[in-house]
Amino acid sequence: MAGARSAVSPPHLALRTATRDAHEAAEASPMMRSLVAGELDDLGYERLLAAQWTLLSRWEAERSAWLDTLRVLHGWPYASRAAALRRDLMATGIQRDHLPELRQTAVPSLRMPADDALPAALGELYVIEGSALGGRVIVKGLRERLPHLPHHFYAIGEGTAAPWRRFQSLLDDVLTSPASLAAAIDAARHMFARFQQTLQDSPAHV
Numbered sequence: 001m002a003g004a005r006s007a008v009s010p011p012h013l014a015l016r017t018a019t020r021d022a023h024e025a026a027e028a029s030p031m032m033r034s035l036v037a038g039e040l041d042d043l044g045y046e047r048l049l050a051a052q053w054t055l056l057s058r059w060e061a062e063r064s065a066w067l068d069t070l071r072v073l074h075g076w077p078y079a080s081r082a083a084a085l086r087r088d089l090m091a092t093g094i095q096r097d098h099l100p101e102l103r104q105t106a107v108p109s110l111r112m113p114a115d116d117a118l119p120a121a122l123g124e125l126y127v128i129e130g131s132a133l134g135g136r137v138i139v140k141g142l143r144e145r146l147p148h149l150p151h152h153f154y155a156i157g158e159g160t161a162a163p164w165r166r167f168q169s170l171l172d173d174v175l176t177s178p179a180s181l182a183a184a185i186d187a188a189r190h191m192f193a194r195f196q197q198t199l200q201d202s203p204a205h206v
């Protein structure tokens, strides 16, 4: 195959196709079904937020140098999910004793990934940015059922200055070789698996 840019299926569509089953599995997970069905109470919602905070604060620490580079070189303004989750969790007030590290405002910056890890980082970010699309739907229900809570995390895709189509163009601009696209797909599938594990584990986090 020639450069993925000129292929029939552009990289952003190849990523969607290659992860469709993982997305369906995430949507079908008991935790997501409960969330959408309005069956999570305050504590269940808080457990879900806490589990996602654990995953995403670690990921942001792993990738912080890369995210800075992405902002500078490609103008992608990544919005911190860990910060949004932290604000949501602090608003619930319940988790403060269980997650004292939430009081920290920043996670430490780790190393910059090697050049050949950049497509993988982009594949991971694809899952995170894409999940904000579902969040736009989810937050509407949350505001009706839990109006006393702020829902910063699930609202992060609303009114964004970084629309999804721009992110798809970024994928198409960067994932120009078959090897880079394959690395991004592998990483995206791994990221979906990390989310899936997080969703399964979340009731045990409190």
Ligand code: HEM
Binding pocket: 012, 015, 016, 023, 026, 027, 032, 033, 036, 126, 127, 128, 129, 130, 131, 132, 133, 134, 135, 137, 191, 192, 195, 196
């Ligand atoms: C019940 C939960 C979920 C619902 C209702 C949902 C719904 C949606 C919707 C409506 C879209 C937009 C499709 C479009 O406009 O093109 C979308 C895209 C996406 N979602 Fe979800 N989602 C959910 C959970 C998740 C989770 C947990 C993740 C990540 C772990 C995720 C990752 C993605 C990704 C990566 C895309 C982009 C797909 C593409 O390439 O077009 N979603 N989702």
